[in-house]
Amino acid sequence: MLREALLNIVGSYPDYRALQTVNKAAPLYRVVIETVPSLLEDLLSDTSHILFEGSTGRGNITSAPWIATFDERVTTSATKGFYPVYLYSTDLKRLFLSLAFGTTQFTEFYGNNARAFKKIEDAAKRFYAIQAAAFPKNWQVGPIDLAASSSHKLHRSYEHCAIASVSYQTDDLPTNAQLADDYRAMMSLYRMLVESPLTPSLTDLLEESAETPKADELVPVVTAFVPRPAPSKTGSSRGGGNNRRSAQSQKVGRAGEQAVLAYEKKKLIDAGREDLAAKVVWEDEKANYPGWDISSFEVSGAPICIEVKSTTGNTITNVELTANEWRAAENEGKKYKIYLVTKALKASPIIEVLEDPCAYVSQGQLKIETAVFKLSLCKDPNSPS
Structure with a gap:
């Protein structure tokens, strides 16, 4: 069940993290990469366009894991677009189900520094303001606390890119039914945002x-x-x-x-x-x-x-x-x-x-092609009738 898998991560991650480099043979790795994503998939009746991904890092093990859900119409990567994601705090005391976005565009533009974090936070606030009516009123809006220090640059950016979140204490996780309801609510919101013409792109932000x-x-x-x-x-x-x-x-x-x-x-x-x-x-x-x-x-x-x-x-x-x-x-x-x-x-x-x-x-080095057709709604003057 989802609750047990999320708690398994809390109990097992400290020993796994001590390995320092990602170990695909470790049971904890399989829980993050396979078990939780599979359980999330089972909660959805419609998984068209949906991808699931868990991560404990690339090469070096990160301070805390994450498990994301991507709509491929927006992104297939945690570095781009916006998406729901489970984020553990670095001390593993808190778990957030957040609607967040990839910060790479911002850190490439501003650098990985305090100014970038402020711009990321402002962008998250702007995203929320544009679609505020769609969000549940009881969700936490804005930055989250992942207990990230200055050495946890990835998690510091994760703190600031949270648009809105459901937060849990890991020593008091709700029931499986509540966790499932929260995830489905998040995914319903996500699908609506993906399909809404009002939703801003990260490039716009x-x-x-x-x-x-x-x-x-x-x-x-x-x-x-x-x-x-x-x-x-x-x-x-x-x-x-x-x-x-x-x-x-x-x-x-x-x-x-x-x-x-x-x-x-x-x-x-x-x-x-x-x-x-x-x-x-x-x-x-x-x-x-x-x-x-x-x-x-x-x-x-x-x-x-x-x-x-x-x-x-x-x-x-x-x-x-x-x-x-x-x-x-x-x-x-x-x-x-x-x-x-x-x-x-x-x-x-x-x-x-x-x-x-x-x-x-x-010369055949580049290709020009029609991207848009203009349909005139006025009668063609050359028409015989």
């Missing part, structure tokens, strides 16, 4: 948390475009929401364009072409929509058309182009460039320059 660098602080690093290897077929980590069209993504897009503008002007000024730098145009700022974002120049004086695509992450594997942008790319040929800006909300964003994307497509 990260972008909302970051401040846009000032123009005079920007020091972009520019590299030439290199085609990416074919992507592996893994689960999504979208985390909810239509983040590429969100207000926060507009913030990131603007930051990327600002970085490109700063780079283009500096490039020309450093080459002694102040006259050309003065003529660089941020088209969107002037409400111009020629099919690119910035009109600039080579140092030779030849005009170039720059479309900017930006992310707060470390890489961009595909971009969405409007019909107007792709038509401009076809018309402008070698003059048309796509600047791929990663780490766009950092003072030192990376700019990767893709020159003449149409040439890459015609």
Whole structure:
């Protein structure tokens, strides 16, 4: 039964932890990795899209174990998306059933430090505020106490990424029936959040948390475009929401364009072409929509058309182009460039320059495909009837 398995972990983990490195032959390992996930699966009548995972660490044994439930439409990894998870405190005195999220995006952006923990906690509060009406009123909201010290960095991040939780004292766990009811309630909420268009993505939450660098602080690093290897077929980590069209993504897009503008002007000024730098145009700022974002120049004086695509992450594997942008790319040929800006909300964003994307497509190095169809609801004037 679930209660007995959870208590087994409490009693056996100290001796297992003393082994220091993960031992797959240890009975405790099997309880965390197989027994509890199997018991949780048995509690659900519908396990479509659902994955279960328990962990005692990778290589070195962690201070306390966790057992998570993932909806593959959001994530298949504890480092991404949001998900329900059983978290033991490092002293094994408390157990939390938490709705939490992967913190890797935040620690990669801010570092593994107090500032990152504060941003993670704020993001959890923001997530809850957006969907507050869906949560049971008696759940604990916000950070949890896992008895984590400064040496327990993973568990410190787990403390701050808790959105809402059910808490238990391990010396007074409720009945199997109550544990089962709590888990089913959590999973019912989780499924609703996954399917709700209001649920924010972690990308949105990260972008909302970051401040846009000032123009005079920007020091972009520019590299030439290199085609990416074919992507592996893994689960999504979208985390909810239509983040590429969100207000926060507009913030990131603007930051990327600002970085490109700063780079283009500096490039020309450093080459002694102040006259050309003065003529660089941020088209969107002037409400111009020629099919690119910035009109600039080579140092030779030849005009170039720059479309900017930006992310707060470390890489961009595909971009969405409007019909107007792709038509401009076809018309402008070698003059048309796509600047791929990663780490766009950092003072030192990376700019990767893709020159003449149409040439890459015609040579078979890249592929262009229709992502969206527009259905006009007006009668076709060419229709015979």
